[in-house]
Amino acid sequence: MSRTQRKPRIVGVGGGVASAAAIAELRKEGFDGDITLVSAEDTVPYERPPLSKEFLLGRSGSVPVKDPSWYQQNAVELLLGVRATRLDLAARTVHLSDGSAVPYDQLLLATGVRPRALPGIDGAGVCYLRTVQDATELRDRINAARHVAVLGGGFIGCEVASAAIQLGKRATILEALPTLLYRALGPDLGQVVAGIHRDAGVDVRTGQPVTGLTRGPGGGVRIATGDGPVDADVLVVGVGTVPNQELAEQAGLPVGNGIVVDEYFATAVPGVWAVGDVVAQHLPRYGRRVRVEHHDTALRHGRAVARNMLGRRAPFGDVHWFWSDQFEHTISSAGLPSTDGPLIIRGSLEQRSFSAFSLDGERLSAVISLNRPKDVLDARKLIAREHRATADQLRDESLPLKRLAPSTATAPSAATASSAATASSAATPSAGTAPSAAGTPSATAPSAGTVPSARTAP
Amino acid sequence: METARWRETINLDDLWEGDMTAVTVDGEVVLLVNLDGTVLAYSNRCPHQASALDEGDLDGETLTCAKHLWEFNAATGCGINPDDAQLTRFGCQVGENGTIYVDIGPR
Numbered sequence: 001m002s003r004t005q006r007k008p009r010i011v012g013v014g015g016g017v018a019s020a021a022a023i024a025e026l027r028k029e030g031f032d033g034d035i036t037l038v039s040a041e042d043t044v045p046y047e048r049p050p051l052s053k054e055f056l057l058g059r060s061g062s063v064p065v066k067d068p069s070w071y072q073q074n075a076v077e078l079l080l081g082v083r084a085t086r087l088d089l090a091a092r093t094v095h096l097s098d099g100s101a102v103p104y105d106q107l108l109l110a111t112g113v114r115p116r117a118l119p120g121i122d123g124a125g126v127c128y129l130r131t132v133q134d135a136t137e138l139r140d141r142i143n144a145a146r147h148v149a150v151l152g153g154g155f156i157g158c159e160v161a162s163a164a165i166q167l168g169k170r171a172t173i174l175e176a177l178p179t180l181l182y183r184a185l186g187p188d189l190g191q192v193v194a195g196i197h198r199d200a201g202v203d204v205r206t207g208q209p210v211t212g213l214t215r216g217p218g219g220g221v222r223i224a225t226g227d228g229p230v231d232a233d234v235l236v237v238g239v240g241t242v243p244n245q246e247l248a249e250q251a252g253l254p255v256g257n258g259i260v261v262d263e264y265f266a267t268a269v270p271g272v273w274a275v276g277d278v279v280a281q282h283l284p285r286y287g288r289r290v291r292v293e294h295h296d297t298a299l300r301h302g303r304a305v306a307r308n309m310l311g312r313r314a315p316f317g318d319v320h321w322f323w324s325d326q327f328e329h330t331i332s333s334a335g336l337p338s339t340d341g342p343l344i345i346r347g348s349l350e351q352r353s354f355s356a357f358s359l360d361g362e363r364l365s366a367v368i369s370l371n372r373p374k375d376v377l378d379a380r381k382l383i384a385r386e387h388r389a390t391a392d393q394l395r396d397e398s399l400p401l402k403r404l405a406p407s408t409a410t411a412p413s414a415a416t417a418s419s420a421a422t423a424s425s426a427a428t429p430s431a432g433t434a435p436s437a438a439g440t441p442s443a444t445a446p447s448a449g450t451v452p453s454a455r456t457a458p
Numbered sequence: 459m460e461t462a463r464w465r466e467t468i469n470l471d472d473l474w475e476g477d478m479t480a481v482t483v484d485g486e487v488v489l490l491v492n493l494d495g496t497v498l499a500y501s502n503r504c505p506h507q508a509s510a511l512d513e514g515d516l517d518g519e520t521l522t523c524a525k526h527l528w529e530f531n532a533a534t535g536c537g538i539n540p541d542d543a544q545l546t547r548f549g550c551q552v553g554e555n556g557t558i559y560v561d562i563g564p565r
Contacts (some may be wrong), residue, residue, distance in 0.1 A: 028541070049526075066515075296527055297524075299539075301541075321527060323525070323526065328526075373513065373524035373525060374513055374514070374515070374524050376524070377514065377515045377522060377524050378515070379518070381515070
């Protein structure tokens with residue numbers, strides 16, 4: 001290069017996994033312009049899922065998404081401990097809390113969410129959980145506590161109660177709705193989770209609105225409930241989140257329970273993109289906007305937006321997926337479950353090993369599983385591609401889920417080789433070929449779906 | 459010097475193309491993968507949090523861990539997502555009678 005030309009600059013605002021994944025993908029895909037990451041937190045982006053699980057148990061420290069040295073090696077400028085205070089979309093500039101300003105050619109908003117604060121529920125002994133700083137404080141408080149109370153029986157509340165019990169503490173969950181995880185799982189599955197917590201020793205108090213908070217004996221908190229006061233050493237509040245959309249909103253970008261983006265993560269202003277927990281994304285598959293707070297989705301948002309920022313039109317079609325660990329149990333889910341329709345159960349709620357499917361006509365639309373992660377993997381692939389499924393098929397444990405994908409193979413044996421298909425988990429483009437020279441059995445797995453999907457995961 | 463310690467495991471007849479299974483070799487759980495007739499052996503523990511990989515999914519050459527969806531290229535052991543992860547690979551060969559031998563190396 002004989003002349004220097006100003007390189008294009010991409011600025012990412014927000015220090016979560018979506019931002020980090022976008023930056024990593026930009027470099028991986030060859031973007032050699034300038035990249036600046038702005039984060040209000042004073043650490044490089046880290047994994048949030050362990051914070052309510054292994055981190056509280058002392059089994060894990062903070063796990064960076066990318067090692068701090070990666071940013072240096074990849075010429076990513078880190079502005080940590082700095083808040084973006086104002087966007088000037090006309091001048092393409094981000095103003096920062098330290099008084100400085102950063103110009104951009106393309107802007108990525110990944111400002112995430114914050115815990116919803118309850119009026120009157122604050123002060124000494126009250127903890128929220130979002131950041132590694134929150135988690136560090138909470139871990140110390142739980143370790144010093146005898147009784148941990150949790151306000152809210154959602155995923156955060158359930159995982160914190162699980163950690164508290166595993167650390168030998170008393171734990172109480174106060175939930176206004178009739179079961180735990182009511183909004184996420186619905187009444188029937190929520191009841192199963194409540195049973196798990198009760199069996200593990202958690203004092204689960206559902207249908208319990210909390211009416212106030214005062215200082216309790218011994219420096220703890222006294223929580224007023226409809227059923228009388230509960231005294232605890234620490235109260236963890238997990239009652240949902242609020243999207244950090246003010247920065248976008250004040251700049252005039254459309255918002256509505258999140259920053260509004262299309263399936264390409266584009267906001268209303270060219271060159272300004274948004275990803276992660278903060279976005280309300282219009283997805284044609286659902287015909288509506290969805291805001292999803294899954295770690296895996298944020299990660300995939302990041303990767304996908306990078307390709308769009310580089311000029312490739314890459315609509316987001318990945319199937320939403322999440323997991324939650326509570327005691328020895330794992331809840332996992334694919335798709336966007338609606339908990340008001342009938343659920344089709346494979347397995348047993350009583351045995352705490354099941355998958356609960358939702359059907360949209362003859363299409364599987366979502367699954368929630370307890371201790372059946374493989375079902376979720378199979379269902380996730382099905383949801384992403386063309387298939388037909390009936391309630392009876394989904395209930396039938398002898399029928400592998402992957403058999404529900406239509407096969408492109410037209411081998412004559414396809415219709416009859418059910419036992420062979422059952423034994424094989426082949427789902428490869430090579431399945432259905434003749435035996436190999438090495439003498440493998442003829443894996444004419446008829447069911448192994450190899451339909452090319454426009455929505456395969458990256 | 460440690461010499462190769464090949465241990466007999468299962469027969470190729472029991473591991474179809476495109477399939478994977480876990481076997482125990484010298485106390486180590488080993489994942490056997492059959493890609494188009496080529497058998498490879500890896501530690502069955504996901505490098506993320508040691509979850510059992512045989513409970514995941516093998517689709518073509520893509521191996522997905524069921525626990526947190528980490529993806530690997532089953533032909534190379536290299537991470538796809540994230541791309542800086544790596545499966546632990548063991549020596550593996552198939553005898554004339556189809557017996558799959560694995561050497562997990564010095565412990």
